[in-house]
Amino acid sequence: AQSVTQLDSHVSVSEGTPVLLRCNYSSSYSPSLFWYVQHPNKGLQLLLKYTSAATLVKGINGFEAEFKKSETSFHLTKPSAHMSDAAEYFCVVSGNSGYALNFGKGTSLLVTP
């Protein structure tokens, strides 16, 4: 079965410092992997998607993620945090069926001044 584990439920960084949100995945085939962001009481917005074209994926708002097959990881990074980055972040892997996405439990990012 396909699954993801987000290693930190909460991450706190200072504004202007780097962000690292960690995600490990488990998949029996070459997966599609996603990162979504959710601001309070809002829907989910796609940050980026990995589909095997390139291991380093660039997304919106300065975020990027690197697919590492040997480590089964897909960590999300950003060089410099902004206050507006404070939100819930979800790592997602495509599921067994053609349609299901398997979500991690989320990482809450807090950005302090």
Place this chain on the structure above:
Amino acid sequence: SQTIHQWPATLVQPVGSPLSLECTVEGTSNPNLYWYRQAAGRGLQLLFYSVGIGQISSEVPQNLSASRPQDRQFILSSKKLLLSDSGFYLCAWSTSGGRGETQYFGPGTRLLVL
């Protein structure tokens, strides 16, 4: 461009009352449509998906049902709400491809059952 709408945005309902949540998509044809529930601290759970009008697949047995009366309309219903139905309900769409298609989410409906 494609847009997905959900309403209502917020709903407070008594236990045992019926429910109808609506989702519509604009700017695309023959999308796959999805209903998810997000309960506090539990991530997102896929409830239903649909690949066409009248075609509904249920992922989790529960007190809810879904219908797709039109190509770009997806409705989530219940005849009698339970306390455990409280949560944040998200509708999503994707193109009608295979595994790994990107899903795009609506703004969500916050449901509180009292």
